[in-house]
Structures are given as structure tokens and as C-alpha cells.
Amino acid sequence: MLDALPLPHPFESRAGRATLRRAVPGDADAVIRLLSDDPISAARGDLASEADRPTYAAALVEILADPSNDLLVVELDGSVVGTLQLTSIPGMSRRGSRRLLVEAVRVRSDLRSSGIGSAVMRWVSDIAAPATGAAIVQLTSDATRTDAHRFYERLGYVGSHRGFKYAVPRG
Numbered sequence: 001m002l003d004a005l006p007l008p009h010p011f012e013s014r015a016g017r018a019t020l021r022r023a024v025p026g027d028a029d030a031v032i033r034l035l036s037d038d039p040i041s042a043a044r045g046d047l048a049s050e051a052d053r054p055t056y057a058a059a060l061v062e063i064l065a066d067p068s069n070d071l072l073v074v075e076l077d078g079s080v081v082g083t084l085q086l087t088s089i090p091g092m093s094r095r096g097s098r099r100l101l102v103e104a105v106r107v108r109s110d111l112r113s114s115g116i117g118s119a120v121m122r123w124v125s126d127i128a129a130p131a132t133g134a135a136i137v138q139l140t141s142d143a144t145r146t147d148a149h150r151f152y153e154r155l156g157y158v159g160s161h162r163g164f165k166y167a168v169p170r171g
Contacts, residue, residue: 002070013115023071028057030080034106082107097135
């Protein structure tokens, strides 16, 4: 389903011409660095540790093999500078509406406020959602990410729900 998305998608940003494209297994290291570049992700254990690389690489392969999931990256001047994961979810509520879930949106810290995130999220709502038949685009954002909340609200997203998570004990 998500493999039919119109990609690659070139776009302009204040940092220059960038391209949104589907990730490939070779992008794992760049995505890991983007996750660890975020202080909240780093506090949760995304530290770009070489010991964790096989787990991340396996997760990327699994995401790319699942037709309901996709991992996208933003490339600028030959470097991966952004990423997000999309999941298409069929649903029973809202008269059987499909949802497009957006997760792990990251832009390299020195390129935030360059228009990359806005362009990517507009692509999600204007192109990806209709292409997948989604009636709703939804995402969660850590409660402490107040700048991100303002960003999403500026793009028309509404903080309509309160989210809950349960961390499954490992062991």
C-alpha cells in the first residue's frame, strides 16, 4: 500500500533543494544518528551505540518489508538530514476510516526551522494521505516537546486526544 506513494519527492527548503525518498537498508546509520541527535530520544536509549546497530538494522528491514509501513528519509546535498515513519492503519471507527500514522519525525538539529519539516509534513497531509485513502493523519508527540506542538498546530494538526503508553518490562 505505502509502496505506491509518489516518491522520490523533491522540494525546496531554506537549506536548499532536498528530496524525500524511501529509506534503504544502507540508510540505517544516518537514521540512527538522527534519533540520537534528539535529546528526548537519546534519553530513551537512542544513543547511536555500535552495539545497538544490528537491532536498528533489523527493524529497518522489517519496516521496509511490511506494506503497511514505510520509513522515509530527507536527502540534502547527498546526506540524510531527516526521517519519519508512516504506518497505514485500517480502522472500524469513523465508519471504517483508514488512518495514516506518523512517527519518529526528525530533522537534523542544525537544519531545524529551515522548512524541511514543514515541507515533509505538508507532503504527508496533501499527497500521502489521499494516496493511501486515509481520512485522518495522526501522530503523537512527547508532552515536553512544546516547540514541536506549536509546529504541528501551525500546520493544522489539532491536539485533540491525550495519549497513553505502557513500557513493557524487558527481561
